[in-house]
Every structure is written in C-alpha cells, then in structure tokens.
Amino acid sequence: MGDDPGLGDTGVKAEGLVKIFKDKKRGQVRAVDDVSFEAHPGEVFGLLGINGAGKTTTLRMLSTMLKPTSGDASVCGFSVTRQGTEVRRNIGFMSTATSLYGRLTAREMVVYFGKLNRMHPDKIEKRMKVLFELFDMNEFADTRCDKLSTGMKQKVSIVRTVLHDPQVMIFDEPTAGLDVLTSRTIVDFVRQCRIEKKCVIFSTHIMDEVDKLCDRVGLIHNGKLLACEPIEDLKSYTDSGRVEDAFVKIVEAKS
Numbered sequence: 722m723g724d725d726p727g728l729g730d731t732g733v734k735a736e737g738l739v740k741i742f743k744d745k746k747r748g749q750v751r752a753v754d755d756v757s758f759e760a761h762p763g764e765v766f767g768l769l770g771i772n773g774a775g776k777t778t779t780l781r782m783l784s785t786m787l788k789p790t791s792g793d794a795s796v797c798g799f800s801v802t803r804q805g806t807e808v809r810r811n812i813g814f815m816s817t818a819t820s821l822y823g824r825l826t827a828r829e830m831v832v833y834f835g836k837l838n839r840m841h842p843d844k845i846e847k848r849m850k851v852l853f854e855l856f857d858m859n860e861f862a863d864t865r866c867d868k869l870s871t872g873m874k875q876k877v878s879i880v881r882t883v884l885h886d887p888q889v890m891i892f893d894e895p896t897a898g899l900d901v902l903t904s905r906t907i908v909d910f911v912r913q914c915r916i917e918k919k920c921v922i923f924s925t926h927i928m929d930e931v932d933k934l935c936d937r938v939g940l941i942h943n944g945k946l947l948a949c950e951p952i953e954d955l956k957s958y959t960d961s962g963r964v965e966d967a968f969v970k971i972v973e974a975k976s
C-alpha cells in the first residue's frame with residue numbers, strides 16, 4: 722500500500738485498521754476493530770455511530786494523529802503508517818479537540834496555519850477572503866478567538882483546516898453544538914467540496930445529517946464496521962426508508 726494504492730491518488734482506503742488502548746481501569750479497549758473501507762473523490766463518506774463507537778479513533782488514525790495497533794490506510798496513495806508527512810500534506814483534519822489560540826484574532830489564527838502549511842502569503846489572503854465570505858465571518862475576523870462563541874470558533878477551526886485546499890478533508894463531528902443556520906453553511910460547504918471532486922469523510926451521530934449529505938455510510942459500533950454502503954442501500958433496510966430505523970435494525974442484528 723502507498724506504493725500501490727489501487728485507488729488512484731485522490732481517495733482514502735482503510736485496510737484492517739485496529740486500535741487497542743491499554744487502560745488502567747478497563748484493561749484493553751478495542752476501540753477500532755478491523756475497520757476497512759474506501760472513500761472516493763467526489764464523494765462524501767459518513768462514519769455513523771453512537772458515543773464511544775470508535776469514530777474519532779478511526780479518523781485520528783487516518784490523519785496520522787494516532788498510530789494503528791495494526792492495519793494501515795492510504796490517503797491519496799500514501800500510507801498513514803509509513804508516509805505521514807505526505808499524508809498530512811494532502812489532508813485537512815478537524816477534530817473535536819482542534820483548539821485555537823485565544824490571544825490571536827480569527828484572521829491571525831487562519832494566517833498562522835496557512836504559514837504552517839507553507840502557503841504563499843498572497844494565496845493565504847485570497848483563499849481567506851473566499852472562505853470568510855462563504856462562512857459569513859467578516860464581522861468577527863478581527864476579534865480575539867477567546868471572545869468568540871462556540872459556532873464562531875467552529876467556523877475558524879474549519880477554515881484553518883481547509884485553507885490549503887487539501888484533496889482529502891476529514892471532519893470529526895463538524896456540526897456538533899451548532900445552530901441550524903451555521904450547520905447549514907457547513908453542509909453547503911461539504912457539498913461544494915463534493916462538486917470540486919474532493920474526498921470528504923466526516924463522523925456524526927446525527928442520522929438526519931447523514932441522510933442530507935452522504936453518498937456512502939460506514940456504520941460503526943463497538944469498534945466494528947457493521948455496514949458500509951451507499952446511503953440508498955442503507956435506507957432500504959427498512960420499510961420506512963429512514964436512516965435511524967436502518968441503524969437500529971443493523972445494530973440489533975449484528976452486534
């Protein structure tokens with residue numbers, strides 16, 4: 722893998738990802754247990770699961786923040802275990818723990834990360850202008866991050882994650898804690914990424930969001946991928962055609 726990704730060089734392929742945590746009180750925790758899937762360019766892939774299912778752990782391995790206990794994944798043809806630098810160059814990763822420097826303004830924060838990604842100053846300015854407009858951020862662009870609301874902070878986190886226009890975007894619960902309008906801006910942005918043939922992977926436990934956004938869904942439970950299919954196939958599991966009903970049915974049948 723990495724040398725022969727078999728997926729072109731613009732998607733993500735997870736192969737047998739396993740993460741075992743050693744926890745003092747709980748002993749060995751199999752947080753992710755043999756997870757394999759593919760996410761293609763021009764596709765939004767949703768990782769759906771309840772609290773503690775293994776979503777964040779999976780996404781952290783894909784983004785090289787966490788080393789798999791076994792298995793591997795390729796991102797744009799590069800192995801997450803052997804070619805971390807190349808992987809990081811091709812992804813934008815927003816975790817729920819993505820933090821901002823309180824003393825910097827929204828604009829300073831974004832510029833700082835653009836420089837870290839070795840972007841040319843002109844390119845930073847250009848891209849920042851587009852994204853600040855898109856996410857309706859101009860009003861608070863020069864406000865210090867520690868004075869921003871949760872939703873405003875979330876927007877800054879997203880912009881700083883996607884500023885360098887990465888091919889693969891990985892978002893861990895991007896709309897958590899956001900109001901309907903702010904959530905909608907993010908949903909629209911993800912749709913735009915799909916049009917631009919990006920590969921977007923995001924995690925959520927919000928069934929409605931999966932229905933609205935995803936082309937394909939991976940259903941994760943107790944670290945295991947119970948299903949991985951196009952959204953329409955998932956919905957056809959039940960007569961109601963609702964993601965939530967399909968989710969419950971699959972979890973009850975397979976876990």
Ligand SMILES: Nc1ncnc2c1ncn2[C@@H]1O[C@H](COP(=O)(O)OP(=O)(O)OP(=O)(O)O)[C@@H](O)[C@H]1O
Pocket residue numbers: 742743744750751752770771772773774775776777778779926
């Ligand atoms: N650093 C760690 N050490 C020990 N156990 C961990 C660690 N990180 C996660 N876990 C455990 O791994 C399992 C999966 O956690 P994970 O954060 O991946 O779930 P999640 O699907 O993202 O849940 P949520 O919806 O609550 O964010 C949980 O049992 C969790 O307690």
Ligand SMILES: [Mg+2]
Pocket residue numbers: 776777778817893
């Ligand atoms: Mg999580």
